[in-house]
Amino acid sequence: MTLAVFFGCTFIAFGPALGLFVFTIARDPLRIIILIAGAFFWLVSLLLSSLIWFIAVKASDPRDEPLQKGLLIFGVMFSVLLQEAFRFLYYKLLRKAIEGLVALSEDGCSPISIQQMAYVAGVGFGLMSGAFSMINLLADTLGPGTVGIHGDSQLYFLTSAFMTMVLIFLHTFWGILFFHGCEHRRWWEITAVVVMHLAVSGSTFCNPLYVGSLVPSYLLMATAAAWAYLLSGGSAQNLWRFLLCLRSGPSPQPGS
Amino acid sequence: HHLFSLGQGVMASSRPALLLVPFAVTVFSSISGDTGVIHVVEKEEDLNWVLADGPHPPYMILLDGNLFNRRVMLQLKGTSRVSGLAVAIAKPSPPQGFSPGLKCPNDGFGVYSKDYGPQFAHCNNTVWNPLGSGLSYEDFDFPIFLLEDANETQVIKQCYQDHNVPRDGSGPEYPLCAMQLFSHMHAVTSTVTCMRRSSLQSTFSINPEVIDLLSQYSIPLSACAFLTPPVHALQIDSHSFFWNIAPGAESAVSSFVTHLAAAEALHKASDVHLLQRNIMFTFFQGETFDYIGSSRMVYDMEKDKFPLRLDNIHSFVEMNQVALRNASVLWMHTDPVSRLNKSVEVQVRILLDILSNSSVGANVTLQEAGYSQPLPPSSFQRFLRARHIPGVVLTDHRTAFQNRYYQSMYDTPENIQMQYPEGLSPEETLEYVTDTAKSLAEVATVVARALYRLAGGANNTSAIQADPKTVSRMLYGFLIKMNNSWFQSIIKPDIKGILGDVPQHYVAVSSPVNTTYLVQYVLANLTGTVVNLTKEECLNPEKTPSSEKELYEYAWVQGSLEPNSTARVPYCVRSTVRLSKALSPAFELRQWGSTEYSTWTESRWKEIRARIFLVASKELEIITLVVGIAILIFSLLTTYFINAKADVLFSIPRDPGAVAY
Numbered sequence: 021m022t023l024a025v026f027f028g029c030t031f032i033a034f035g036p037a038l039g040l041f042v043f044t045i046a047r048d049p050l051r052i053i054i055l056i057a058g059a060f061f062w063l064v065s066l067l068l069s070s071l072i073w074f075i076a077v078k079a080s081d082p083r084d085e086p087l088q089k090g091l092l093i094f095g096v097m098f099s100v101l102l103q104e105a106f107r108f109l110y111y112k113l114l115r116k117a118i119e120g121l122v123a124l125s126e127d128g129c130s131p132i133s134i135q136q137m138a139y140v141a142g143v144g145f146g147l148m149s150g151a152f153s154m155i156n157l158l159a160d161t162l163g164p165g166t167v168g169i170h171g172d173s174q175l176y177f178l179t180s181a182f183m184t185m186v187l188i189f190l191h192t193f194w195g196i197l198f199f200h201g202c203e204h205r206r207w208w209e210i211t212a213v214v215v216m217h218l219a220v221s222g223s224t225f226c227n228p229l230y231v232g233s234l235v236p237s238y239l240l241m242a243t244a245a246a247w248a249y250l251l252s253g254g255s256a257q258n259l260w261r262f263l264l265c266l267r268s269g270p271s272p273q274p275g276s
Numbered sequence: 277h278h279l280f281s282l283g284q285g286v287m288a289s290s291r292p293a294l295l296l297v298p299f300a301v302t303v304f305s306s307i308s309g310d311t312g313v314i315h316v317v318e319k320e321e322d323l324n325w326v327l328a329d330g331p332h333p334p335y336m337i338l339l340d341g342n343l344f345n346r347r348v349m350l351q352l353k354g355t356s357r358v359s360g361l362a363v364a365i366a367k368p369s370p371p372q373g374f375s376p377g378l379k380c381p382n383d384g385f386g387v388y389s390k391d392y393g394p395q396f397a398h399c400n401n402t403v404w405n406p407l408g409s410g411l412s413y414e415d416f417d418f419p420i421f422l423l424e425d426a427n428e429t430q431v432i433k434q435c436y437q438d439h440n441v442p443r444d445g446s447g448p449e450y451p452l453c454a455m456q457l458f459s460h461m462h463a464v465t466s467t468v469t470c471m472r473r474s475s476l477q478s479t480f481s482i483n484p485e486v487i488d489l490l491s492q493y494s495i496p497l498s499a500c501a502f503l504t505p506p507v508h509a510l511q512i513d514s515h516s517f518f519w520n521i522a523p524g525a526e527s528a529v530s531s532f533v534t535h536l537a538a539a540e541a542l543h544k545a546s547d548v549h550l551l552q553r554n555i556m557f558t559f560f561q562g563e564t565f566d567y568i569g570s571s572r573m574v575y576d577m578e579k580d581k582f583p584l585r586l587d588n589i590h591s592f593v594e595m596n597q598v599a600l601r602n603a604s605v606l607w608m609h610t611d612p613v614s615r616l617n618k619s620v621e622v623q624v625r626i627l628l629d630i631l632s633n634s635s636v637g638a639n640v641t642l643q644e645a646g647y648s649q650p651l652p653p654s655s656f657q658r659f660l661r662a663r664h665i666p667g668v669v670l671t672d673h674r675t676a677f678q679n680r681y682y683q684s685m686y687d688t689p690e691n692i693q694m695q696y697p698e699g700l701s702p703e704e705t706l707e708y709v710t711d712t713a714k715s716l717a718e719v720a721t722v723v724a725r726a727l728y729r730l731a732g733g734a735n736n737t738s739a740i741q742a743d744p745k746t747v748s749r750m751l752y753g754f755l756i757k758m759n760n761s762w763f764q765s766i767i768k769p770d771i772k773g774i775l776g777d778v779p780q781h782y783v784a785v786s787s788p789v790n791t792t793y794l795v796q797y798v799l800a801n802l803t804g805t806v807v808n809l810t811k812e813e814c815l816n817p818e819k820t821p822s823s824e825k826e827l828y829e830y831a832w833v834q835g836s837l838e839p840n841s842t843a844r845v846p847y848c849v850r851s852t853v854r855l856s857k858a859l860s861p862a863f864e865l866r867q868w869g870s871t872e873y874s875t876w877t878e879s880r881w882k883e884i885r886a887r888i889f890l891v892a893s894k895e896l897e898i899i900t901l902v903v904g905i906a907i908l909i910f911s912l913l914t915t916y917f918i919n920a921k922a923d924v925l926f927s928i929p930r931d932p933g934a935v936a937y
Contacts, residue, residue, distance in 0.1 A: 024897040031904030038908070039915035164311045165889030168451050169435065174892060178900060185907075253926040262924045266917065 026161040029177050033154050033184035037147055040192070044139075050132055051140045058110060058144025058195075065106035066152065069099035093225065100217045103145070104210075107195070110141055111202050134203060135196065135252060142195020146188035154184045172228060179230045186237045190220060193244035200251050216240055309458040310419055312336030312359035314888070316436045317343060327355055331447040334359035336455040338423075338432050341366025344374070346409035353416055360457045361420045362886070364429040365685060373680030376411035379403050381683075385566040385874065386657035388650055393613040396650035402675045404652055405682050412683065419457040421886055422518045422685065435888055450893035457886045518685060525692045525755055526679040530599035530716060532559055532795060533750045537720035537742040540802035542727060545740050552732030553590055557803075559795055560655050561858045564683065566874035569858035570655035574662050575873070582856070586659070591627055591730055592667030594656045598719050599692040599712060600678035606635075606719060607674045609645045609652055614664040623666035627730070631668065634725035634737065639718050645674055670723070689755045706752050706760050713748035720747065750798065754791070763794060765836035766801040769846070796853055800831055804851025814848035829853055 045051045073095035080087055114137045121130040157180050167176040194213045201209030220240055226232030249259075312334045315326050320343065326335045334357050339348070344363045352358050366374075380399035388397040395401060423429045435453040442448050539557045542548055562568025576582040598606065608628055615621045628644060635642045651657055654669045672678050681687040694712045696705050720742035728737055753763050759775040767775070774790040807830075813820050814832045828850045835845040862873035869875070918925060 022897060024901040025892075028897075028900030028902070028904035031908040032900075035904065035908035036911035036915075039911040042912070043915045043919045163889075164456060164891060165454065166451060166892040168890040169453070169888065174451055174890075174896070178903075181904075255927065258925050258927055262921050265921060265924060 022164065023162070025166075025177055026158055029154070029161060029181040030158055032178070032181035033150060034188075036185060037143065037150065037188045040143055041147075045143065048132075051136070054114070054132075054137055054140045055144040055147070057113075058141040059148035061106045061110045062103060062145045062148040065102045066099065066148075069095065069102045072098060093222075096221050096225075097218060100221050101214070104198070104214050104217060107141070107145065107198055108202065108210075111138075111199055114141065114199075134199060138196045138199030139192065139252075140195075141199070142192035143188075145195060146191030149191055150184045150188045153187065154180065173230070175230065176228075179227075179234060182234060183224070183237065186234070186241050187220070189241050190216070190237070190244060193241070193248040196248040196252060197244065216244065307460045309456045309460075310334075310336075310359045311454055311456040311891070313891070314338060314432060314436050314440055314453045314455050316433055319343075320348070323348065323351065325442070326357060327351065330357070332452060333357040336360045336362070336457070338429070338436070338455075339363045342370050344411075346411055349411055349414065349416075353414065358418055360418045360455070361416075362423050362432070362455065362457070363420065364423045364426075367426070369681060369686035369688070369690065373407040374684050374686055375405055375407045375409065375680070375682040377405055377408045377683035378410050378413060379405050379408040381405060381408075381653040382563075382566050382657075384871070385571070386651070386653060387611065387660040388613075388657075393611075393650060396613070401648070401650055402652075404675075404677055406676050407680055408682065419459040420518075421457055421459075432888060439890065450896070451890040453888060454891045455886060455888045459884045524683075525687050525689050525694075526597055526599050527682055527687055529751070529754045530692055530712075531595045531597060533747055533754060534598055534716045534720045534723070534742075535559070535595055536750060536795070536798055536802060537717055537747045538724040538727065539799060540746055541720060541724035541740050541742040543803040545724075545728060545733070547733065547735065548728075551728070553730070555727050555731050556584065557799070559799075561792060562860075562874070562876075563655055565876040566860075567655060567658050568860045568874045568876070570658040571873050572858045572861055573856065574658050575861040575864075576856070578662060586663045586665070589659070589663070589665050591623065592656050592659055592665050593627075593631075593723065593727065593730075594654050594667065594669045595719075595723065596652060596654050596669055596671045597677065597679055598670060598672050599716060601640075601672040601715065601719075602678065603641075604639050604715075604718075605641045605643055605672075606722070607643055607645050607671050609649060609654075609669040609671060610667070611651050611660055612647045612649070614660060614666075615647070617664060620664050620666055624668070627666055627668055630729045631670075631722070631726045634729065635722045637738070638722050639715075640722050642722070643674075649675070670719075689751070694751060694755065702757060703761065705756070706749055706762060707745070709744045709748045710751070713751055714744045716751070717742040717744040717747045746802065754794070758790065758794070761836065763798075764834060765844070766797045766833055766849075767793070768797075768831060769834050792855070796855060797831070797833070800829070800849050800851035800853045801833075804831075804849045804853070807848050807850045809848040811846070811848075827852065 041055075045055055073091065076091050076095070077088070080091060082088065114134065118130045118132075118134060118137075121132070122128060125131060157177060161177055166174060168174050173179075194217065197209050198213045201207065201213070220237050223233040223236045313330075313332045313336065315322070315330065315335045316338045317323055317326065318340045326333075326337060336359055337352070339361055341364055344366075352361065381404060383398055387393070390397060423432075432453075432455065439451065439453040440448050535557065542555065558573070560567075560569030560573070563570060573582065574586070577584060577586045608631060610624050610628070615624055632642050651660075651669055652671060652673075656667045656669055659665055659667070679687065679691070681691055692712050694710050696708055696710065700708060721740065724740050724742060725737040728740055749760075749762050753760055763775055771793060774793055807814075809817075809820065809830070811832055814830050817828075817830045829852065831849050831851070832846060833849055835847050837844055860874040860876070862868065862870035862875045865873075867873070867875075
């Protein structure tokens with residue numbers, strides 16, 4: 021569908037993530053390392069879950085449609101659980117890393133907090149997940165055609181881009197929630213993350229009824245965003261003051 | 277999700293660019309393929325949509341085969357609203373006939389010119405191919421593909437019906453069904469330009485060659501050249517508008533199959549090796565393209581590079597297009613201009629009489645075409661240019677061709693009325709003797725007997741008979757299925773890969789082509805002898821003292837399958853069949869602009885394929901881009917401000933252990 025759609029979908033899917041990266045992660049090499057390692061962890065979890073699914077598919081009868089659909093659902097759910105498991109493993113790894121960083125530092129304080137690590141790890145997970153969702157589609161958008169010759173919806177590229185964007189955000193917020201839950205031994209937060217992830221992934225089975233997948237995902241993203249904001253030290257008051265500040269003219273102060 | 281439907285290899289072929297000085301005969305796409313909205317044209321009125329009314333140019337036309345004629349094509353040639361063409365082959369063949377060749381084939385390269393028989397030059401006297409539209413020699417700047425599979429055509433038509441049909445007079449809505457054709461040709465303009473560019477490139481070893489010279493191997497069959505042999509010759513190649521689709525049933529196959537049958541019949545005569553003169557059976561390749569094969573042989577003969585010299589040729593008998601005889605008449609054409617010479621006239625008269633006498637008792641009536649007629653397009657014309665050899669060209673037509681599908685994709689077995697009963701297995705079909713085969717066998721018998729007499733044979737010729745079974749097998753193999761048990765048994769083991777494809781007889785570039793190999797091996801099988809040599813001795817005959825390597829060719833062939841097993845019984849065949857390279861003398865002499873010899877070249881190309889898909893409206897694409905840019909800018913701004921005001925947004929949490937943002 022030519023370059024216009026290629027760039028349009030790329031910006032929709034990865035624009036916000038680019039903003040996050042450029043302004044909050046790119047300056048600090050430690051954060052970049054955590055980002056990339058997080059992406060790698062997500063990749064390994066995908067590799068393992070796809071291996072399981074692949075074996076299941078090969079071992080079954082390819083002509084049995086309901087079975088294949090069932091296997092797909094099973095594969096998606098299994099993958100979600102595995103991703104969250106790897107998030108936990110990454111949390112463990114980063115905990116150990118903090119001890120190392122404290123030992124190395126001059127003033128006995130780690131240069132980066134676990135909350136910041138949680139945020140960066142979430143972005144890492146999200147970026148890699150988005151890349152795997154979107155790159156193949158973007159390659160196809162470069163050709164002259166669009167989806168639809170077998171009756172599928174024309175809006176496929178657009179909706180996939182929006183889905184990818186919401187998934188990147190969700191992974192970011194889930195990272196914060198998950199690590200907070202692990203840190204403070206609040207298991208119900210971890211369970212909530214897993215349940216939300218299952219819900220979002222499950223909703224994609226409503227496609228091509230895109231309303232059924234995009235709307236719940238965006239609602240869940242808003243919820244997760246609010247929750248993560250509150251856990252990170254925000255409050256309604258701060259938000260109000262921020263918006264007032266903006267309206268009376270922004271005077272940028274050195275940020276974090 | 278499926279984006280597009282890829283056409284499989286069944287979507288037959290496009291036109292390669294054939295270049296002839298000084299113009300190009302090309303049909304090529306741009307380097308990234310040509311895309312267009314599909315429009316199905318089944319009657320002439322549909323063309324108006326493409327040419328004027330349609331709101332979404334450029335269009336990719338799916339043309340019904342019956343409309344693939346000169347008038348329609350010239351309308352399409354001039355416009356920029358057409359980005360490509362796919363022709364659905366007409367089944368059955370168009371009843372009015374179809375020939376994309378010239379009205380006067382190989383004009384200017386035969387013997388008649390303003391210096392020799394000007395009243396016969398340029399078909400002034402007789403138009404040989406009146407149905408010829410000359411389409412094969414027109415230049416188109418968009419790709420043209422042929423669709424042979426009706427299922428593929430139906431898929432495209434269905435997509436058109438679903439998305440592209442105009443409703444209520446106004447244009448159809450997006451998304452629309454579109455097709456993309458890839459057939460990028462590397463060479464353009466003319467042979468002269470192309471060869472110059474190519475030789476510059478290969479001199480500096482920058483790029484591989486851009487074009488290839490059309491060449492092949494011709495097969496002269498000759499034991500030795502000391503006496504004066506009659507030469508029996510014809511062409512074995514064909515052409516249609518499209519690359520690699522050249523069935524050539526009537527134009528080429530019928531005659532070379534008859535020729536092979538005549539060779540077999542003669543070989544079986546008991547005293548053939550005692551004849552006064554030798555008979556050389558020759559098969560020329562590339563005759564469709566201004567007599568590549570025969571002009572090369574004449575050139576080699578003149579330059580003494582061929583075992584035979586022109587002076588030594590006693591007479592020339594040629595067969596062209598003999599399958600569509602009307603009331604069993606076979607016409608004998610001669611050159612009236614050379615017959616003005618007394619001695620030549622005498623020889624020709626003898627030749628004609630021998631031929632007529634040979635037809636007694638056979639279901640073939642030989643009639644003379646007469647003094648008022650020139651020779652039809654034939655390889656013999658090239659020999660006449662060099663020497664006034666007495667010769668005859670045998671055809672089934674007196675004036676215009678009987679073949680209404682000359683040099684087209686419709687010159688198929690149906691065109692020569694080859695019919696098989698239903699329900700036969702491939703083996704049974706191979707062995708079944710059709711009426712066409714019987715009729716061609718009759719012609720072969722007459723020719724064989726005449727050749728026997730011409731070579732000085734004195735005995736009764738009633739024993740010389742062509743075998744209709746062999747003719748039938750050859751017709752089946754060369755026209756319907758090359759991969760049959762007979763062909764498999766007579767070829768060398770290492771080239772059995774050539775027996776794969778649908779038979780076609782385009783001269784092509786990489787030589788030898790399948791047809792040349794097969795004719796060579798069939799000829800060796802029919803006229804050679806089986807000798808009792810081992811595989812080692814057969815493959816290295818120079819080591820055996822009595823092999824007479826200079827006279828004979830030895831081939832180790834696969835042999836037929838043993839009953840109830842997959843092993844074959846190979847054996848050694850000794851024959852006098854040889855290949856001689858048929859590259860136009862123009863390329864030897866490096867005269868790219870020659871008007872004396874053929875200068876046809878073929879462009880190289882990268883890939884030929886096609887696919888169909890839907891295209892979206894420009895509005896949707898732009899909206900997507902704008903939304904994307906908006907989101908990008910918005911998110912960059914928001915993130916910047918959040919980051920800048922982070923201390924406002926995130927207050928220090930109560931537990932002192934953790935560090936704030």
